[in-house]
Amino acid sequence: MYLTRADIDAMERRERAALINSVTGFKPANLVGTANGDGQTNLAILSSCVHIGSNPPLLALIFRPDSVERHTLDNIRATGHYTINHVNHGIIEAAHQTAASYPRDVSEFDATGLTPLWSSDFPAPFVEESLVCIGMRLREEIPLQVNGCHMVIGEIVSLDVPEDSIDATSALDLQKTTTSALAGLDSYYSVSLERRMAYAKPDQLPRRLDVD
Amino acid sequence: MYLTRADIDAMERRERAALINSVTGFKPANLVGTANGDGQTNLAILSSCVHIGSNPPLLALIFRPDSVERHTLDNIRATGHYTINHVNHGIIEAAHQTAASYPRDVSEFDATGLTPLWSSDFPAPFVEESLVCIGMRLREEIPLQVNGCHMVIGEIVSLDVPEDSIDATSALDLQKTTTSALAGLDSYYSVSLERRMAYAKPDQLPRRLDVD
Numbered sequence: 001m002y003l004t005r006a007d008i009d010a011m012e013r014r015e016r017a018a019l020i021n022s023v024t025g026f027k028p029a030n031l032v033g034t035a036n037g038d039g040q041t042n043l044a045i046l047s048s049c050v051h052i053g054s055n056p057p058l059l060a061l062i063f064r065p066d067s068v069e070r071h072t073l074d075n076i077r078a079t080g081h082y083t084i085n086h087v088n089h090g091i092i093e094a095a096h097q098t099a100a101s102y103p104r105d106v107s108e109f110d111a112t113g114l115t116p117l118w119s120s121d122f123p124a125p126f127v128e129e130s131l132v133c134i135g136m137r138l139r140e141e142i143p144l145q146v147n148g149c150h151m152v153i154g155e156i157v158s159l160d161v162p163e164d165s166i167d168a169t170s171a172l173d174l175q176k177t178t179t180s181a182l183a184g185l186d187s188y189y190s191v192s193l194e195r196r197m198a199y200a201k202p203d204q205l206p207r208r209l210d211v212d
Numbered sequence: 213m214y215l216t217r218a219d220i221d222a223m224e225r226r227e228r229a230a231l232i233n234s235v236t237g238f239k240p241a242n243l244v245g246t247a248n249g250d251g252q253t254n255l256a257i258l259s260s261c262v263h264i265g266s267n268p269p270l271l272a273l274i275f276r277p278d279s280v281e282r283h284t285l286d287n288i289r290a291t292g293h294y295t296i297n298h299v300n301h302g303i304i305e306a307a308h309q310t311a312a313s314y315p316r317d318v319s320e321f322d323a324t325g326l327t328p329l330w331s332s333d334f335p336a337p338f339v340e341e342s343l344v345c346i347g348m349r350l351r352e353e354i355p356l357q358v359n360g361c362h363m364v365i366g367e368i369v370s371l372d373v374p375e376d377s378i379d380a381t382s383a384l385d386l387q388k389t390t391t392s393a394l395a396g397l398d399s400y401y402s403v404s405l406e407r408r409m410a411y412a413k414p415d416q417l418p419r420r421l422d423v424d
Contacts, residue, residue: 001372001373001374001375001377001378002370002371002372003370003371003372003373004369004370005269005367005368005369005370008269008368008371009267009268011382013267014381014382015381015382016266016267016269016382017266017267018381018382018383019266019371019378019382019383019384020263020265020266020267020269020368021263021266021383022383022384022386023271023344023346023368023371023384024240024242024261024262024263024271024296025240025241025242025261025298025299025344025386025391025392025393026238026239026240026241026386026391026392026393026394026403027238027239027240027262027263028236028237028238028239029237029238030236030237047263048262048263049236049237050236050239050260050262050274051232051233051236051239051259051260051274052274052356052358052359052361053232053276053358053359053361054228054229054231054232054233055221055225055228055229055232056221056359057217057220057228057232058358058359059235059236060274062262062263062264062272064265084236086237087237089406092406092407092409093407093409093418094418096409096412096418097412097417097418098412099412100412100413100414100416101413101414102414103414106414111414132235132237134235139358140356140357140358142354142356142363144264144352144354144365145352146264146265146270146351146352146365147264147265147268147270149264149265151363153356153358155217156217156220156232156235157216157217158214158215158216158217159214159215159220159231159235160213160214160215161213161215162213163213165213166213166231169226169227169230170223170226170227170228170230170231171230171231171233171234171395171396171397171398171399172231172234172235172395172396174234174237174238174395174399174401179237179238180237180238180406181237181238181393181401181403182238183383183384183386184383184384185383185411186383186408186409186410186411186421187383187386187405187407187408187409188405188406188407188408188409189386189393189403189404189405189406190403190404190406191238191393191395191401191402191403191404192401192402192403192404193399193400193401194301194304194392194400194401194402195304195305195399195400196398196399196400197304197305197308197398197399197400198398199397199398200308200309200310200311200312201312201313202312202313202314202315202318202323204312205309206305206306206308206309209398
């Protein structure tokens with residue numbers, strides 16, 4: 001099926017959102033934990049986490065300022081800190097429910113039954129049920145002129161993962177952390193490793209990588 | 213295992229890259245097709261495609277300017293157009309091989325055996341073997357001060373998908389397109405739908421969505 005831009009623009013709003021949100025392919029499913037200056041917590045599912053660099057370790061998130069995610073963005077601005085926590089198989093329903101439009105004074109932790117985990121003096125809550133918990137410090141916020149979204153770039157300040165989930169190459173094994181893959185706005189997938197590839201070089205054919 | 217920022221900074225370079233590239237969770241695997249002003253083609257696998265908006269339909273890519281992806285970025289600047297094509301199960305090895313550091317005058321299409329597909333007068337090649345092919349027009353390039361990366365935001369101008377891959381909600385069924393999920397730098401996953409959730413509302417418990 002071939003769609004022109006005019007075909008896409010003519011679609012009903014929700015149908016267009018369902019289609020366009022699914023065309024990039026699989027997305028990460030993360031819960032972003034924050035608190036305001038008074039310690040009131042907030043939790044939001046985001047599918048826009050993207051790698052920016054490893055040294056220093058930087059990740060970006062995209063926020064739509066006209067949505068419930070705005071509470072999260074306001075908290076990040078207020079405290080300069082936030083957490084990123086993987087959605088895993090056991091918490092899909094609660095994680096998805098954080099997307100509901102709760103009033104600002106309702107914590108999605110309370111509303112969904114997920115458990116805030118405070119780590120020493122870090123000013124944002126982690127998610128106790130997540131197996132991968134990342135502590136983040138705000139580095140830069142970039143308003144996107146093109147449609148009013150905001151890009152938030154932060155640096156990793158801490159990383160908590162299961163002991164056996166780091167493989168021989170130091171990569172995180174996302175099957176061991178039972179991390180979910182997200183498609184579109186609402187579809188949660190379980191995954192199985194199909195192929196692992198060795199570092200690509202111009203003078204070599206593609207080779208599979210064997211990792212113990 | 214708890215890692216502080218100092219622990220991460222002290223890691224060996226390749227090990228740190230393997231770890232940090234895997235902490236965001238699952239990523240999309242896309243081939244970005246471009247051509248320079250002379251029609252010399254280029255193809256690069258990117259895992260950074262992220263949704264920016266549906267109306268207008270906008271997607272972003274992150275480019276490291278010091279890498280082979282630079283050929284792609286130069287072509288996007290030159291022609292203002294590019295294509296995004298899903299990596300699927302049948303082309304994992306060829307897609308991964310596009311990451312090798314080929315010289316500028318070598319087309320990754322020729323080097324990997326993937327087939328450039330030209331559509332009417334669109335100035336960038338699609339990938340014939342991909343089942344999801346998106347035509348893009350450059351809207352904005354944003355240099356990221358934080359580490360020298362470049363964010364490229366483009367608008368969708370065409371979308372070509374299999375006839376039966378759009379479901380009743382207008383979302384793309386990524387199992388029907390055999391789209392791969394990527395983890396870290398080198399791990400390609402196949403997926404199976406675990407749960408589909410209805411639109412979240414504050415006054416309703418999480419509900420599963422049934423789609424014919």
